[in-house]
C-alpha cells in the first residue's frame with residue numbers, strides 16, 4: 285500500500301515509550317535540557333511576534349542570523365561566509381537533507397553503534413545502506429580504528445560522527461577524532477559531524493571536527509540544546525558552499541523556510557550573554573554526578589562515566605532484552621530508553637538522561653535496582 289522506503293520505518297523506541305508513559309511516571313527518557321530558554325531569548329521571541337515577524341523567512345535563514353553565525357564560527361572555520369550556512373528546521377532536518385543530497389541508491393554510510401536514532405533511517409530514506417561502526421563500551425565508547433577501516437568499501441559515501449554523544453554521553457577523544465578525520469580523508473568520503481551537545485562537556489574541552497581542515501565536511505548543530513529551545517525547531521548546517529546550497533534546496537522542499545520568530549530569538553541567544561548556558565552546564569554536571577553515584581551503588585549496573593551531553597548509558601547484568609526491561613520499568617513508573625534503540629551494540633544497556641531532577645534520578649535508579657533484583 286505504501287512505498288517500500290517506509291516499510292518498517294517507525295518513530296524511534298524513544299518516542300513510543302514516551303507515548304506509553306503515564307503522567308506521573310519518573311521521566312529519565314527525555315533528551316532535552318531542564319531549563320526554559322533565557323529571559324532575554326524569550327523576550328526576543330515575543331518582540332518578534334509583536335513586530336510582525338510572522339511571515340516566511342528566506343529558505344537559507346535570516347541574513348542577520350547567518351552573519352552572526354559567521355562571526356561565531358570565524359575562528360573555527362576560517363573564511364566562513366553566509367553561503368557556507370543553511371539554517372534548518374532543527375538539526376534533524378539538516379542531517380536528513382544532507383543524506384538526501386549525498387547518498388545514492390547502493391551507497392553505504394558508516395554510522396556509530398551505539399548511535400543516535402536518526403542516522404540509520406535517514407540513510408535508508410535516501411536509498412543507502414547504514415553500516416554500523418562499533419564504539420565498544422570496553423574502550424570507553426571510543427573508535428576502534430581497525431574495525432572502522434574494515435567497514436569501508438568502495439561504496440562508502442560518508443561517515444557520521446557524533447560527539448558529545450547520544451546515547452553514551454561520551455566525548456570522542458583527540459585520538460578518535462584524528463582517526464575518524466584521517467580515515468575520511470584517506471578514503472575521500474564525507475564526514476558528517478553532529479555536534480548538537482558541544483556546549484555540554486564536563487571534563488575538558490570539546491574536541492571538534494571543525495578544526496581538522498577537512499574539505500568534505502558537513503557540520504550540524506542546533507539551538508535546541510545549548511539554548512534550551514528544543515520546541516522551537518531551529519538548527520544549522522555548515523558545509524562547503526555547494527553542499528550548503530543543496531541542503532537549503534532540499535530544506536525548501538521539506539519545510540519551505542525555518543521559523544522566523546525562532547530565528548530572531550536564536551539571534552538574541554547567539555549574540556547575547558552565555559551565562560544561561562553556563563548555568564545549565566553547571567547544573568547538568570551536578571546531576572551527572574548524582575547519576576554516576578546512584579548507578580555506582582547498584583550492583584547490577586555498570587557505567588562508563590559520561591563526560592558530555594545529558595545521558596548515562598549503563599549496561600546491566602541480567603539476561604533480558606533492553607526493550608523488555610524498559611517495558612517492565614515503564615510499568616513500575618520509570619521511563620528510560622532501551623539501549624537496542626541505538627543499534628546492536630546498545631543491547632544490554634539503558635539510556636537515562638541526567639537532565640532530570642536529581643530526586644527523580646535517585647528514585648528512578650532505585651526502581652531499576654529493584655527490577656534487576658527481580659529478574
Ligand SMILES: Cc1ncc(COP(=O)(O)O)c(C=O)c1O
Pocket residue numbers: 315373374375376377400446449450478480505506507508514517518519
Ligand atoms: C545527537 C543529536 N543530534 C541531533 C538531534 C536533533 O536535534 P534538533 O532537531 O532539535 O536540532 C538530537 C536530539 O535529540 C540529538 O540528540
